[in-house]
Amino acid sequence: MTTFDPATVPRTADLENPLYYLKNMETVVRWVLDHHRDLLTGSEIRVLETFLGLETVEKALLTRLVMRSGDLFRADKLAYPELDSPVPEILSRLVSEDWLESEPVIDLDELFRLFTLAELRPAFADVLQNLGHGRSVPKATMKAVLSDHLSGDRPMAEWFDAGDARVVRLQHMALFDRVRLMFFGNLRQSWSDFVLVELGYQAYEQVPISRESRAFDCRSDVDCYLAMQECRDQLDREVPAPEVWPQVPGPVTNVWLASRRDRLLLELGRQAERQGDRELALIAWAQSRHREARLKQLRLLERMKRHQEAWDIARHWQREELSDAERQGLDRILKRLAPRVGEPKPAPAETRPINEWHVSLPRPEAVSVEWAAAEHLNRPEAPVAYVENTLINGLFGLLCWPVIFKPVPGAFFHPFHTGPADLTREDFVERRRCDFEACFATLGDGGYR
Structure with a gap:
């Protein structure tokens, strides 16, 4: 079994670093390469290792694109002041290194996501006029009309001349989604859930994550x-x-x-x-x-x-x-x-009787009813403290901490969990039943002390 070395836990980036998001992305990629290499193909490993070996500005721009929605981007809309090189130059290098596709084939839906109504109207004015529609049709109507006459995928140049609005497609997006899944354990969380946070502010329990x-x-x-x-x-x-x-x-x-x-x-x-x-x-x-x-x-x-x-x-x-x-x-x-x-009704399950007793107190003026009840019940030999829900939860946590943070499969995917990922799943207790029973047994023999 793989042993746990706290010294190998990845460090988190400082928000004072303008490229902190890149440092956190590198942490994710290295973690997956270290812990899930056997789940990747040889070509996937080479792509990720090549990513880590890129120039800093290239990695930073790629990270920004990976974090955004979709895999199509307009070059004229990319502006990241923290990069010390012009974005067009970085894009050109990424195209030459096959990280970006310079002339992607796109469909009508993608075209309408990338361009505004003001940009689309002049481009399709003649087509709309020939189809009996004016220039001022709403975007949704324009799209519906054109979809019946302009079907299929085509390069941007075959749709219309967009000038400086160059469109590029990010390669390897499926691989980055696979990496995200293996790191987070789900696809619900986005890259920004990890990459754009200051993880150093939170204390994380060190869990021995092994194969x-x-x-x-x-x-x-x-x-x-x-x-x-x-x-x-x-x-x-x-x-x-x-x-x-x-x-x-x-x-x-x-x-x-x-x-x-x-x-x-x-x-x-x-x-x-x-x-x-x-x-x-x-x-x-x-x-x-x-x-x-x-x-x-x-x-x-x-x-x-x-x-x-x-x-x-x-x-x-x-x-x-x-x-x-x-x-x-x-x-x-x-x-x-x-x-x-035609069957008899099943007998109702037996329920334990609940012992109840009631106390009527004057309405308190300066404190809550809970504090008033605590003061009424307090005795020198049996002091009462008002703790809301914290006492039982706290005692349970102290007793069962090793079980709660036991690295069972599907509970911890990376070192930055505040608790097990399956804490609210219906089988959380069942998968740890023997360990919980062992903890509760120590209440009887004094081992909990």
Whole structure:
């Protein structure tokens, strides 16, 4: 197993350095090369190592472009005062070194994203006039009209003469997205979440991140995540669920990826139901182990009057270990289904009685009701302190700190986590159950001291 050396933890850049964002980007790239080299191809490794070996201004401009949205840029819109060379000169060098494509082929959507209405109107005035439209049509209308007559991708020069508005395309954007995924453990976070922050202001727990604790064990794991992310993006764009369904990767053995697949199937089922494909929704939810998916499957079967099928699934599920939320939802469904399938209603689960007592106090004038209650209950032999929610959380943290910060796969991806990435996931406790039980056992034998 890889050992942990605190001296190898990467340092963070100082915001006083105008190129601090570049220093942080170099930290990301070096971290991925050091910890995930076996998940990269030889050509990908060469590209990243070449990036690190570029001149400072070239790396800085590339970093700025990687951080921006999309991979197409107008050269006349790039202005970064911290660079000590003119941007056009840097761009020319990056084009000659194959980091930028100088004459990219673009479609109409990309053209309309890059140029303003004032720039597009004179360029297409004659076309619009020939089609029976005036020069003052809104941008959306212009795009809709032109899309029926100007289809296909073409170089910028074939659209219109843009003058100094040179368009370039950033190469290797897919590789930088892959690097971002392996560093953050998700594609939700942008580069600016790391590159544009002063990390030195935050104290981070030093977690021994080894090969054994990585979320991605092999390259196919990264490919699987990227495929699931593409499915999720399509669902966000409201692509019909039956079109997305064949693209969903099959079952995976990686526990962390399996939980993400379960959430993807939950969302695909929701979309399928909204779009009227109930059968696909049932199939997707049946394959998901997410607790919401299983409850949604049963509720949809109820609405479809397939009561016996829902009853059989619910009774089978009832024999498994369930969370409180799952148990409550399942009990309500079984209670509704029982009379419809001719079965007795299940006995309600036993609940512990809660001992309650009440105190009535005069309304306090200078303090809150919590402080007034603390003063009323205070005794010399049993002092009372008002601590809001901090006491139990604090004691729990002290007792279980090694478990919370245990580097299980999918919990820590880099040295700059304030807590485990899966802290709010439904399987957080289950994946550490034995360790938590060991911590609580020390309360009985005094080992916690």
